[in-house]
Amino acid sequence: MPINDLARALALQREDLHRAIDAVLARGRLVHGPEHAAFERDLAACVGVAHAVGVASGTDALELALRAVRTDGRDVVVTVANAGGYASVAARRAGLRVRYCDVDPGTHLLDPAHLAGVLDAEVCAVVVTHLYGRLADVAAVRAVVEPWGAAVIEDCAQAFGAVRGGARGGVHAGSLGDAAAFSFSPTKNLGALGDGGAVTTDRADVAARVTRLRQYGWGEKYRIVDDGGRNSRLDEIQAAVLRYRMPLVAAGNARRREVIARYAAAAPASVRVLDAVGPEHAAHLAVVEADDAARLAAHLRTWGIMSEVHYPVPDHHQPAFLTEGRSPVSLPVTESLVGRVLSLPCFPELTDAEIERVCRALAAY
Ligand SMILES: Cc1ncc(COP(=O)(O)O)c(C=O)c1O
Known part of the structure; x- marks a missing residue:
């Protein structure tokens, strides 16, 4: 018995997936077209935030969110060391140093009590991972972080759909920090047929910066206004698949x-x-x-x-x-x-x- 078997869902959803993909093929727009725009709207509404920005993977989402929340020379990111290394890889790619916080023995999530001793004026962001799918106490983390003026980024790769206080009117994973990173790699609870990711945020400045950084740093076509950009696009086929699967x-x-x-x-x-x-x-x-x-x-x-x-x-x-x-x-x-x-x-x-x-x-x- 496998730990996961993606073929089973694919067999059940085959016709619907073909229909969603065929619609994209018929339209002929393959990146940043109407499916992608609709997916960003659907995701923002589902998470309960003002902005969702599609990117190519969860690691890109973490990296671009970190780059977007950084406003001064502070260059240390604090995160946990038991969550697979993704935040560390992303922070290092963004040219930042990583410092680790210990976890709670019961939940295995970042321990806000330990966090207090790890923060200082060098810290630009804390990445909180909703590990295994469990919603972390982001409010407790924010209370510790606030005096230091650092940003809080949620890693929601494993927690799509986690919600506190009921699906309607509740507070969703991805709406609790300055920004949040999602992965839609195939084994995730909301998985694409390949790689994908997104950043969600209520902050217009963060959304605008991630939107530029995911496409070379362009402010407008061929005009690079942000350094540190890359090509990190979520394509139309994946957006269509994710729209179908989200509900x-x-x-x-x-x-x-x-x-x-x-x-x-x-x-x-x-x-x-x-x-x-x-x-x-x-x-x-x-x-x-x-x-x-x-x-x-x-x-x-x-x-x-x-x-x-x-x-x-x-x-x-x-x-x-x-x-x-x-x-x-x-x-x-x-x-x-x-x-x-x-x-x-x-x-x-x-x-x-x-x-x-x-x-x-x-x-x-
Ligand atoms: C907790 C966590 N963060 C980040 C990632 C990175 O996502 P991706 O593989 O889409 O880059 C993953 C999964 O791979 C993950 O489990």
């Missing part, structure tokens, strides 16, 4: 939460299933904690069940980021989670029989 995500997220709840009910005391209760959690990944994750993975393999580790190497230990072969920082909680986390199969098209099989395998551990 389907809420039901998919509910099914993902159901999967995780069933794992939680079946797991023995030695396996802690990180809960995903209610719409605040997009349930992107079904993550468990165990003393020896490798042993649990081997046990599941004997049941024919695949698993994966998100993520095996914390950012401050990534070989490319080490200074003189070792990390100068210590992050006790982040480091304590290495070797303990494991992601189980979790996608909306899992069958009841498959979920039951994972439950029986967990119970037998």
